[in-house]
Amino acid sequence: MVSRTERTTFGEWWWTVDKMMLAALAALMLAGTVLSLAASPPVAARIGLDPFHFVNRHILFLAPAIAVLIGTSFLTPHHIRRVSLIVFILSLALVGAAILFGAEIKGARRWIVILGLNIQPSEFLKPAFVVLIAWLFGESARRPEMPANTIALALLGLVVPLLVLQPDFGQTMLIALVWGALFFMAGMRMIWVMGLAGVAAAGLAGAYFTVSHVTKRINRFLDPATGDSFNITIALESFSRGGWFGQGPGEGTVKRVLPEAHTDFVFAVAAEEFGVVLCLTLLALVAFVVIRALAKAMHNEEPFVRFAASGLAMLFGMQAAINMAVNLHLIPAKGMTFPFVSYGGSSMISMAFGMGMLLALTRERPRAEQLASQDAALAGSPA
């Protein structure tokens, strides 16, 4: 057991980290591994790979993901800002490079090959961006003489066009939503909340009328008969077939026809084989992590920690919610992975990075230390 008497780095971490949240994340990872065994062999077989290709890689990615998660959770808020800044600059450059040099896969330039690894840099951009925005809004609350709001807006203006160029509307929407939510938390007046909502609605309407595949998707959602709603029809069928306790492991049939069974539609596969009960458990795990993190953020007095923790929790929570809602045909189809459960190396490691930072930010810290760090931050201020 870790001793309380000796103050080691690990000991300190062990006694301050939110072990419940860590357990919930570990449970999600475990579920992801089990569901990978269920969902990915038929997909691999269909595209002519070894049946356990995706399973092996899923487990392979799990090791660095856990390392990143634990490693990041050791960081102090101060270090988190620095790491995020570095990751943000790097991934922004890579996103740009992917657009310029990346191979086009399924109509989008999102991927870039580095040292033989296929990387989706926009995944890493998300948590780093959220932390930076939280930092800026935190600063704006404390040091009004800094042009923090302007910089935050500028960063959004920098990232959104890059993501639209890929194009990747899902990530754009996610980032814009988290940005807006952080702005809202930072104390924006209600009138601006309405204004932003209006801008978002206008943006969505604009996309609906100008971008043909967005038009199609929304039309299809409103009236499934207008187009090919194959994925959604099949996904709904799997929920219906699964019932409370599912058809049993390996008894699923939907995964054999769903092209994205191991990524975007893993939730539906889970429903067919393991039933609604497992789906509710996954939902409960996600909700637990999100609400616990937000509650901790609410009680934290330091603006940066509060905003960053909330932002990361929202990023995680929204991504999971969108994935589940698409699977359940509650919102129009939008490719979005289920955190830690869906297959995808970049997504998993970036999510581990984000949740590692969340764990770091929600660690119990002595009040004196908090105040000290605040004072340090305030040292340059004219107070």
Added chain:
Amino acid sequence: MDAMQPPAAVTPSEPWRRRLVRSLLYGRNVDRRAKAAARVGLVILVFSLVYTVIAVRLIIFGVTSDPHGPRRINTQDRVATARPDILDRNGEILATDVIVPSLFGEPRKIIDVDEAVELLTAVMPDLDSREMRDRLSSQKGFVWLKREISPKQMREIHRLGIPSIGFLNENKRIYPNGPTVSHLIGHVNIDNQGIAGIEKWLDSRGLAALHMAGFATDRLQKPVELAVDLRVEHALRDELIAARKKFKAQAAAGLITDVNTGEVVAMVSVPDYNPNNPGEALDPTRINRLTTGVYEMGSTFKLLTIGMGLDSGKVTLASSFDARSSLRYGRFNISDYHAQRRILTVPEIFTYSSNIGTARIALAMGVEHHQWYLKKMGQLDRLRTELPESAEPLVPKRWKEINTVTIAFGHGLSVAPLQAVMGISALMNGGLLVPPTFLKRTPDEAAKLAKRVVKPETSEMMRYLMRLNAEKGTAAKANVTGYYIGGKTGTSEKVINGRYSKTKLLNSFTAVLPADKPRYLILIMLDEPQAIPGTHGYATSGWNAVPTGGKVIARIAPLLGVAPRFDLPTADKLILASARGNR
């Protein structure tokens, strides 16, 4: 809270522009930390709401799931569902369902159409590969590929493992007796919907609605019991086929009804068809002549005319009518086949089947009375039974005296044979008109439906005449010893190109079994029988329909539980005496 001032409230040295922006964005003099905490709380609320919606949706799926059901089918194609068994009056199965697999495809979900078509046609070479490809390339959610395949084919296709090709169990209707009861029970289409006979009647009685609602899926449906007796039906059909062959007739038909309850115990019209192969039914020569066809019934109709006379009281068995010379009406000349050229009594008119005598009886009653009487006997309106196939009688548009004259001996009015049988049954059973039925019916139910049309004494006299005719008249060849039958022949000339043909005949024989205590009425019809060596050049009813009727009665009477009685007195002693006694 703590030692510090909230930072938002300080900084007076802030430039005015930034202060304006800040107050515009966040409001003036606000504790932004407290506000932020409250807003994080609001975000928690929003997330809780979103997750609740997702959870509710999941729970709805849990509650409404159908884990054992087949894959969802978005189609209006109706899956052939269960029908009740049809039984004869003794519980023998006439129609039942067996479960067979059918092959379907889901074009929207199919991955490789060409591969699927290739594999399927390899297993089932009789499939049209182009049609398969068209069907599987459509944008439909569901298409049938082949209905009712064998279990072996199903196994082979299953082993191919083609995605979005599946099987559904369907109910296929089976008629174990083949053509024996064909016209009576009808048949179903590939979707197990009744399209003829009793099967169609079942659908019209709400079974179709049950199918639509998807409730008619179990086998718990109550079997339908018909009045038909499969053994009697078989015997009748056997004799009719033999007679049709022997007399080279175009068609032969027979009807056996219970005179008291109106139940149709047997009904055969050959040529018939096999309901397991419904395509045969499309051949127009295979129609059901007993309900779908209308005919001039010929001398059989004289029963109704004489019954009318006796029932009115104006004519008695002792009345006599002048048959010395033929009756002239405009260009019509009515003469007798067995011309006696003398004054005939009513029994003589009946046994000699005198056209002139019958016409004179009808004329004595008057045109209006004749019309009223035939209407009462149900001969002028379409007869509706359970069978959907029915024909309307062909009634003259303007009914003048000449019409009454010809209709009296069965020409100029075409009725369905079943309709004539209903009228004659009323004359036999004591005077009650009972609508015929193909379903089992108890005497009590029949009594409720029965309508008195003639007096009981009239019925006694009619049975006397029928029996007399079998003892020494035209029906003598059908007099099977021990069964005390009564009968009346009918030979009508068919209308060919608007004229009565002398050679194309429609022969009939109507018999009552037994004549003293009537239980069954038997009608035998032969369409265009030919004279054969054994009939001395004759093709009239007495030479073909009557002996056929005799053979039928000899076979069916034991089956129907009619005990043979020997040494019974003649008609005048048995029937007439009891009629006088009753009076």
